[in-house]
Amino acid sequence: MTLLYEFVQAYLMYCQELWPTLAIGFLISGFFFKFIPTSIVERHLGEKGLRPILISSVVGTLLPVCCIGALPIALTLRRKGATLGAVLAFMVATPATSVSALIVCWKLLGLTFTAIIFIGVIVMAILMGIVTNGIKLKEDNTASNDEPGSCCHTGITPVRSSDARTGQKIKEAITYAFVTLPKEIGVEVLIGIAIASFITVFEPIRHLISEYLTGLFGYVFVLIVGLVTYVCSTASVPMADAFIKSGMSHGQALCYLLVGPITSYGTILVIKKDFGWRILLVYLGIICSLSLVYGVIYDMFLLTN
Secondary structure (H helix, E strand, O other), X not given: OHHHHHHHHHHHHHHHXXXXXXXXXXXXXXXXXXXXXXXXXXHHHOOOOOHHHHHXXXXXXXXXOOHHHHHHHHHHHHHOOOOHHHHHHHHHHHHHOOHHHHHHHHHHHOHHHHHHHHHHHHHHHHHHHHHHHOOOOOOOOOOOOOOXXXXXXXXXXXXXXXXXXXXXXXXXXXXXXXXXXXXXXHHHHHHHHHHHHHHHHOHHHHHHHHHHOOHHHHHHHHHHHHHHOOOOHHHHHHHHHHHHHOOOOHHHHHHHHHHHHHOOHHXXXXXXXXXXXXXXXXXHHHHHHHHHHHHHHHHHHHHOO
């Protein structure tokens, strides 16, 4: 009974602390969704060179789209002529973070940690784009002009600015922010908070983490957990906070926040189907290696200052 009471208290504390920041994040995401047409993004990502990679990396960090919702957008970009590097950079940056995730991260883990992970996501996406841009595909399965069907209705559809008045668009943005988004990721966020609350109050798990999952084993643990499970960028932040409170380092939490939201079974299957095994292995290899390196460097910097 004591454990249940502590769990409920921890859960309510997390919810009370996070609901204002989540509301702000959802509202900003709604306005991004309605006032930034996908057609603009698609047009600029179709260019050659480094510029589309940079654009897709930065824009992807702000779009309110989960990794599943990013798939139809990414395939549309590819079919419309975007380079492979720009597409894969978009698939890294978009699910890794979002406006709401950044606000929650700032609330729980601080401004410095939030700034570092934001920059880290952009760097990872850019490196992904540069490396994969030089890979030649034996068979380009994306040459068709057909639009891919969306497997997640958080995918962004082109917005015709001339067809809607500003007032109507504001209403639609608010509806998206407080109706659509909560339906899409609300359950995940609540589950993430519940798991985080359980980790913080259940002593055997805290003991396991503090005694056996620090150091190298901690990095291996969060890497495996991030690969085999999927949680959205916003819901993963309370999990990372719980890991830190249980004894893990900030670098290990950073590694989890990078790997977890980016890798999902849907993404892996789509990349394998449309780009082949070689691109998939490169994709996962870059994500895992850079996440580990980034986490280790963060801990080294933290310990020496």
